[in-house]
């Protein structure tokens with residue numbers, strides 16, 4: 001018996017891969033794993049019969065892709081917008097195409113995914129969790145060359161508050177987690193040699209638990225989740 005159908009984006013590696021494994025450990029969940037790299041996801045989740053993997057690109061037609069993927073699922077209970085793209089560049093040197101790519105993946109694609117999945121979120125209470133960054137959290141320490149990334153993530157924070165305001169009293173709640181450093185390929189590529197105080201599996205446990213429970217008490221909240229970033 002499946003009680004919850006859960007969508008996780010960015011499931012091919014890092015936090016998203018660990019999230020799928022964590023959520024699929026409960027056999028009452030069915031997890032829809034999304035990323036561009038279908039082959040890697042199929043290898044990752046081969047042994048998990050309650051995981052379905054689909055190729056999905058936030059830079060392409062999000063609504064058409066997700067509609068065909070989810071047509072056989074009657075409802076979605078939890079959406080975790082985990083996929084992300086980090087581009088590093090100083091402000092004078094940011095190229096427009098990379099700025100656009102950052103906003104396509106970290107913001108526009110997420111908004112379109114929410115628009116497309118909302119009609120499927122028909123449970124008495126469903127939840128959307130947006131994964132943002134500590135760099136997008138107002139008043140946090142800022143690091144150079146991350147403006148194209150964290151400004152898109154900041155838009156996601158603002159979207160979370162606006163979504164909750166527009167859907168006050170509705171059955172779908174949305175919250176946003178601003179993560180500090182987690183030891184993933186994204187972090188190693190951006191900050192070679194830096195050692196994060198948190199592993200993807202540990203963060204995935206926290207996000208999974210948050211996604212399944214916190215919406216009974218929280219809506220429209222932007223929450224810093226960090227050991228390392230003031």
Ligand SMILES: NC(=O)c1ccc[n+]([C@@H]2O[C@H](COP(=O)([O-])OP(=O)(O)OC[C@H]3O[C@@H](n4cnc5c(N)ncnc54)[C@H](OP(=O)(O)O)[C@@H]3O)[C@@H](O)[C@H]2O)c1
Pocket residue numbers: 009010011012013014015016034035036037038056057058059081082083084085105131132133134178179180181182183184185186187196
């Ligand atoms: N690691 C950290 O320290 C840290 C800190 C703060 C916030 N975060 C946020 O946490 C989330 C997970 O980060 P991570 O460190 O696990 O990153 P990661 O290892 O780079 O994984 C990113 C995931 O996003 C997917 N993705 C990238 N471009 C995509 C696209 N165009 N369409 C669909 N999927 C796409 C990738 O899959 P494919 O390449 O297969 O498509 C991959 O599965 C991200 O939102 C990130 O910004 C991470």
